[in-house]
Amino acid sequence: MLVNFLQNISQKYASKWLVLLFDICIIIATFFLAYLIRFNFQIDFDLKVVFQQIPYLVIVSAISLIAVGSYKGVVRFTGFKDILNIIIGANILATLLICCTFLSRKFLSEDSILNISGSIIYIHLLLNILFLIGAKLFIKSIYNYITQESQTTSNVLIFGAGNSGMLTYDAIQNDTKNSFEVVGFIDDDERKIGKKINLLKVYDISSIDGDFIKKNHVEDVIISIQNIDPSRLLQITGNLFSLGLKVKIVPPVQNWIDGDLSVGQIKEVKIEDLLGREPINIKNPALEEQYDNKVILVTGAAGSIGSEIARKASLYNYKKLILIDNAESALYDIQQEFRQQGLENIDAIVADVRNRTRIDQIFNLYKPKIVFHAAAYKHVPLMENNPYEAVSVNIGGTRNVADIAVKHSVDKFVLISTDKAVNPTNVMGATKRIAELYVTCLKGKGNTKFITTRFGNVLGSNGSVIPLFKKQIEKGGPLTVTHKEITRYFMTIPEACQLVLEAAAMGNGGEIYVFDMGEPIKIFNLATNMIILSGLRY
Numbered sequence: 249m250l251v252n253f254l255q256n257i258s259q260k261y262a263s264k265w266l267v268l269l270f271d272i273c274i275i276i277a278t279f280f281l282a283y284l285i286r287f288n289f290q291i292d293f294d295l296k297v298v299f300q301q302i303p304y305l306v307i308v309s310a311i312s313l314i315a316v317g318s319y320k321g322v323v324r325f326t327g328f329k330d331i332l333n334i335i336i337g338a339n340i341l342a343t344l345l346i347c348c349t350f351l352s353r354k355f356l357s358e359d360s361i362l363n364i365s366g367s368i369i370y371i372h373l374l375l376n377i378l379f380l381i382g383a384k385l386f387i388k389s390i391y392n393y394i395t396q397e398s399q400t401t402s403n404v405l406i407f408g409a410g411n412s413g414m415l416t417y418d419a420i421q422n423d424t425k426n427s428f429e430v431v432g433f434i435d436d437d438e439r440k441i442g443k444k445i446n447l448l449k450v451y452d453i454s455s456i457d458g459d460f461i462k463k464n465h466v467e468d469v470i471i472s473i474q475n476i477d478p479s480r481l482l483q484i485t486g487n488l489f490s491l492g493l494k495v496k497i498v499p500p501v502q503n504w505i506d507g508d509l510s511v512g513q514i515k516e517v518k519i520e521d522l523l524g525r526e527p528i529n530i531k532n533p534a535l536e537e538q539y540d541n542k543v544i545l546v547t548g549a550a551g552s553i554g555s556e557i558a559r560k561a562s563l564y565n566y567k568k569l570i571l572i573d574n575a576e577s578a579l580y581d582i583q584q585e586f587r588q589q590g591l592e593n594i595d596a597i598v599a600d601v602r603n604r605t606r607i608d609q610i611f612n613l614y615k616p617k618i619v620f621h622a623a624a625y626k627h628v629p630l631m632e633n634n635p636y637e638a639v640s641v642n643i644g645g646t647r648n649v650a651d652i653a654v655k656h657s658v659d660k661f662v663l664i665s666t667d668k669a670v671n672p673t674n675v676m677g678a679t680k681r682i683a684e685l686y687v688t689c690l691k692g693k694g695n696t697k698f699i700t701t702r703f704g705n706v707l708g709s710n711g712s713v714i715p716l717f718k719k720q721i722e723k724g725g726p727l728t729v730t731h732k733e734i735t736r737y738f739m740t741i742p743e744a745c746q747l748v749l750e751a752a753a754m755g756n757g758g759e760i761y762v763f764d765m766g767e768p769i770k771i772f773n774l775a776t777n778m779i780i781l782s783g784l785r786y
Contacts (some may be wrong), residue, residue: 263706268310268319274383275341276302277602279373282368285375300361308348312341318380323391325382333381343375402467404428407484409435409450416472416498416514417446431464454488461491470514472498482777486519486743538618539564539752542659545616546571547601547649550578553664553706556745557620564584568593570614572607573623574600601645604652611656613711618752621649622664624680631676642679643668643686650687662752663700664681667762670702688758697757701748704763706741713771717778727775 279302283293318333345364352362353673404420404423411431420428433450440450451460458465467489471481484496495517507636538666544561548554549571558571569591569604573579576598590732595614599606601623624642625631631638646663653661665684668677720727739747744763751761 256662264320267321267323269311270314270383271307271319271380274379275376276305278379279305279372282375283391285371286365286368294581300769303365304348308344309341312337312344315340316720317603320631323384323387326388330384333383334384337376338373338376338380340371341376345369345372359634360494401427401429403431403465404468404470405432405434405451405456405466406430406470406472407434407453408434409437409440409445410473412474412498413472413562414445416470418574419514427528428468434469442761444682449641453484455749456488456491458491466493468494468496470496470498473516479518488612502682508653535749535753536564539566539749541565542618542622543568543570543614543616544618544698545610546620546622547573547645548621548664549573549596550575550582551622552741553703553745554620555582556741557622557664557748558582558586560745560749561620562589562591562594562743566593568595568614568616570594570610571596572599572601572610572618574598586754593754601649602640604648607648608655611652611658615656617659619649619653619661620664620752621646621661622665623649623770626666626676627673628668628676631679633676635675636677638675642676643682643699646683647686650690650698654690654696657694658696660697660699660755662755663698665700665702666703667702684760688760691758697755698754699755699757700749700760702760702762703744704739704740706744716773722776727779729772729775732770732772735769737771 278297281373283298287293316333316337318330318337319331321330346366346369348362349364349366349369356362406416406673408416413435417430417433420430424674430448432448433440433445434453434456435450437783441452443450471484481497496514496518498514544566545568546554546558546561549558550573554571554573558569561569571579571582571594573596578597579598583594586594595612599610601607601621623645625634625638650661650663663683665680666677667683668674668683669681670677670700672678672681684700690696690698717727747761747763751759
């Protein structure tokens with residue numbers, strides 16, 4: 249109630265002009281205080297003259313504060329730049345007073361109200377800096393105290409007492425809307441254990457037990473260690489989950505927004521964090537040149553792969569982004585996601601790649617230069633029982649989009665294929681292989697460069713083992729694994745789609761790119777890791 253009242257009051261009445269008036273009142277008060285300090289708190293000066301100087305002081309103060317714009321900042325968010333503005337404004341005020349005093353002594357009489365003692369001006373300068381900054385910080389601290397008192401907070405430990413841990417602590421402390429209260433740090437370094445950082449103790453992981461959790465009312469642990477080994481991360485999360493704690497993780501520093509960490513970037517530990525290998529990160533400046541100011545079209549844009557390709561493409565300065573899919577609900581979801589992010593020039597079109605006339609109309613209207621063809625049926629067992637649909641979409645749909653791309657002189661056409669197209673043993677793999685052969689045969693038919701990318705097992709995509717395991721966990725198990733020693737190559741959806749964009753930029757036409765999936769992962773280990781992440785045991 250109190251927080252809402254304060255926010256309503258501040259929005260309605262605490263305009264920048266009231267802030268300016270408040271600052272000027274402080275300057276007037278410090279002006280009187282400067283006289284008192286100068287005369288040892290004795291009224292040995294002419295009060296009438298001081299009162300006559302007030303209007304002059306108000307005018308000069310207003311000029312100084314307006315010049316630096318110190319009154320425009322939101323008081324409850326006062327930061328370093330705001331403090332710097334106050335210091336600059338106070339110095340401008342003192343400089344103006346000194347200049348006016350010099351001019352009045354030279355061209356006017358000694359009794360002029362513009363004539364202010366130099367000692368008064370210097371004392372006034374110091375008092376202004378102290379009181380103006382102090383008042384802003386005091387209001388900020390009161391507001392933060394009231395808002396934090398009204399919020400439901402959870403006690404949290406930060407795992408990692410290094411630089412990353414300190415930045416995490418600062419991010420939590422500086423975010424008034426966060427729901428965390430840091431009660432300590434955890435670290436493996438024996439030199440840090442037992443010491444205090446910001447009055448908070450650093451604990452050994454072995455000392456974090458049920459009694460400690462109960463005594464300190466700890467609910468969450470934030471892991472803030474850069475480049476942590478996945479096996480070590482799994483061990484830590486397993487121990488913490490067994491204590492009934494929620495575990496979150498700080499993203500790699502290269503993923504911080506503008507180099508700064510925000511509380512909103514701290515996420516729950518995901519299975520991708522426990523893959524057992526380093527994530528694939530590509531920073532290629534040439535991609536900007538490839539995709540900037542281009543009309544990009546994505547088919548199958550509502551699927552797990554197509555939607556992520558669209559997300560990656562949206563990070564560039566595209567001219568237009570066209571999303572095509574026949575699944576209206578999923579397409580609507582991705583459209584709303586982009587709208588909520590404030591992205592413009594994105595059109596979502598409900599269309600079927602098997603409808604050649606409709607696809608031709610879309611190409612004729614938008615004139616795309618880069619096409620990512622991700623529309624396909626990919627569920628192996630389902631396509632075994634529905635071969636006609638697999639042929640119709642995977643072959644017929646690809647043929648339609650590829651032919652129309654040539655007709656409209658698309659620069660690059662990227663086919664999203666699968667490693668199951670290699671020596672195919674099922675309907676899905678065979679149809680994708682035929683699609684590959686068809687687009688390869690179109691090389692030289694026009695100006696369009698055809699590039700094929702082959703995916704392996706994509707972690708978390710629709711139809712992969714991860715959603716299946718999640719559903720089995722939600723039902724209470726068991727998790728079904730074909731064999732304890734069976735392994736698969738995995739890649740996360742963002743990794744795979746980033747590589748697709750990279751391949752499109754590299755390709756000159758006719759290439760088939762096969763992604764390096766890293767080291768194979770045991771399905772059994774993947775299943776047990778997911779059980780641990782769910783806070784359960786096996």
